[in-house]
Amino acid sequence: MRLLLTGATGVAGLSIYRAALSDPAVTSITLLLRRSFPEWAVLPPNATEKTQTIIHSDYVSYSPDLASSLAQHDACIWAMGKASSGMSEADYTRLTYDYPMAFIKALRDAGAGAERKKGEEFRLVYISGEMADPTQTSRQMWARGRAENDLTAFADNTPGFAMHILRPGYFFPSKDYPADRTNQRGTVAHYVDRAMAPIYSTVLPSFYTPIDTLATVGVEVAKGHWKDVVLFRNKLIRELRGQS
Secondary structure, three states: OEEEEEOOOOHHHHHHHHHHHOOOOOOEEEEEEOOOOOOOOOOOOOHHHHEEEEEOOOOOOOOHHHHHHHOOOOEEEEOOOOOOOOOOHHHHHHHHHHHHHHHHHHHHHOOOOOOOOOOOOEEEEEEOOOOOEOOOOOOOHHHEOHHHHHHHHHHHOOOOEEEEEEEOOEOOOOOOOHHHHHHHOOHHHHHHHHHHHHHHHHOOHHHEOOHHHHHHHHHHHHHOOOOOOOEEEHHHHHHHOOOO
8 A cells, every 4th residue: 555644743643654664565655744854753664665755845735746646645644733722723724624625636636536446445544633523613723623524525525535534532652752752742741741641541541542553543544444434533443452
C-alpha cells in the first residue's frame, strides 16, 4: 500500500508514521509537510528508503502535477490538527475544514478514485476527536463536526473514495520517545500530560487512547481493514486492540 500522511510531526502523526514504517504491507510513505522533517524525531532505520517528503505550504491549492502525484497513492491518513486555544475561528476552520476538503477535491480532480473497484477505494482516514459533535451545534469550535460530515458526504457521493473517521480520546506523546515530549509539548502541556495521564489511563480509560493504539488502528484502517466502518469512536479503537 502506498500511503500519504499529513501532520507527521504532531503527536498522532509521528506515531502513525512510525507504525507505517514498521508495517511491511505499507510499501511507501509520502509525507506532506510545510517544512523539513525535524532532526529530533527518532525513526526506524528504514525511514529513508521507505519515505518521500513533499514540502507544500498552501494546503488549499494543489498544482495539477502535485495533485496527479498524490493521486497515485492508495490512502491518506489526515493527522493535521492542533488545539484550538489561541486560534481565531477563521484560522481554525481553515486548518480543520478547508485544508482536508481542498485536498480531497484536488485528488478527485486528479483521478485518485478513477477505475477503483468496490472495496479498493482511495481511503481517507481523518483523525478527529472523541467529543466532536456531528450536529454542529457545539459552542466550542473544536467540537463541531462539519469536516466529518462534509468529508463523509463527499466520499459517499464520489465513486472510488471511502471515508473513515477516528475519534480518539485524550492522548499524549509516547514515553518511549523522550524527545517527542520535549519537542511536541510546551511546558504547561507537558505538566498537564504528567498529571492527567495516570488519571485517564486508570480511572477514565474510556476517555483515553494510548498513542500506540491510535497509530496501529489508523494504519490498519488505511490498509482497508474494517472497510464497512466509517466512524471509529474511542471505545471501538481501544476494543480493536484488546483494550476495555
